[in-house]
Amino acid sequence: MRLYRVETQLLSLAFASIFSFNIFLIASIVIRFVYPLISLEGMGYWTIRSSPVKLTRLYIHKFIISFFPILIVSEAISYFSVFPFGKDRNIGLLMAIISLFIALTYVSLGLGMGGYFANYTEKSPVRIASSRGATITLLLGLVLISIFMGIIFVPITFYFQSLKFNTEFFTSAILGALFTSIAISVPFNLLGLKSMKRDF
DSSP states (O other), rough: OOOSSOHHHHHHHHHHHHHHHHHHHHHHHHHIITTTTTTGGGGHHHHHHSSSOOOHHHHHHHHHHHHHHHHHHHHHHHHHHHHGOOHHHHHHHHHHHHHHHHHHHHHHHHHHHHHHOOTOOOHHHHHHTTTTHHHHHHHHHHHHHHHHHHHHHHHHHHHHHHOOHHHHHHHHHHHHHHHHHHHHHHHHHHHHHHHHHHHO
């Protein structure tokens, strides 16, 4: 679909729809693969707790092995989603930066909530990903979709209406995404780390 030939109002709505679906896809992947990570330590988790391994280090390892695959998927989706809207590098750069913050936010959310609602007796990651805690995490993820949508909607709408790159709008969108990512990531990572240190 050559969407760059469509009217500007439809372009903005189409871009927002694709963008929101992309975030929902990332949220779904995080719920399926990142959320169960701490619970999958299982009943053998006591061996880690009794070993000299620092739980902070373990948590960071889990975060890293989760973050980079999600980041790659997020950036790939973002890259291919921009094609129908023309070949403007500024739009591609904006989406690449926003996608980085989205990956960081959702991995933090999934790992933190996965630690808080950890169930070490459950061996099936599918059941863990469909538990009550996973549902709550997904609902929080849906709220975040609306927040990220609000962040990019104004600069994207202005761009499609004027077909001009506005530095102030794009900078404000990046700063808004950065602030949102930090505000969500830090508390949820602290929650996940604290959950790993509680009594087993």
